[in-house]
Amino acid sequence: MAETKKSGQKAKTKLRRYSSKVQYIQGDVSKLEDCQRIVKETVDVFGGVSALVTAAGYYEEELLADVTEAAFDEMFGTNVKGTVSCAKRRFLICALQKVAS
Secondary structure, three states, X not given: OHHXXXXXXXXXXXXXXXXXXXXXXXXXXXXXXXXXXXXXXXXXXXXXXXXXXXXXXXXXXXXXXXXXHHHHHHHHHHHHHHHHHHHHHHHHHHHHHHHHO
16 A cells, blocks of 8 residues: 555656646545545545546456456456446536535
8 A cells, every 4th residue: 555655646746747736645446435535535625526537447367267256356346346436426526516506
């Protein structure tokens, strides 16, 4: 996790060359609570979410016969559940913002 945070902060520093409106929010997109927190913190910092780019992905190359249930759950949780959870939370925030305006 420390390496992930370090690389996230490094990416933030590089992106700051192009805009001061950059924020790094660490989370595990395979966990619903983290997806909700990520979207909430984004709204808190920027006032809303106008776009969502999902780029988290996990894949461990191995023979299909060797894929364990735990490995599948980890891959599915990151690649599918994370994308759906973030998009769902983002949609809810947008719907609430539309009702409030």
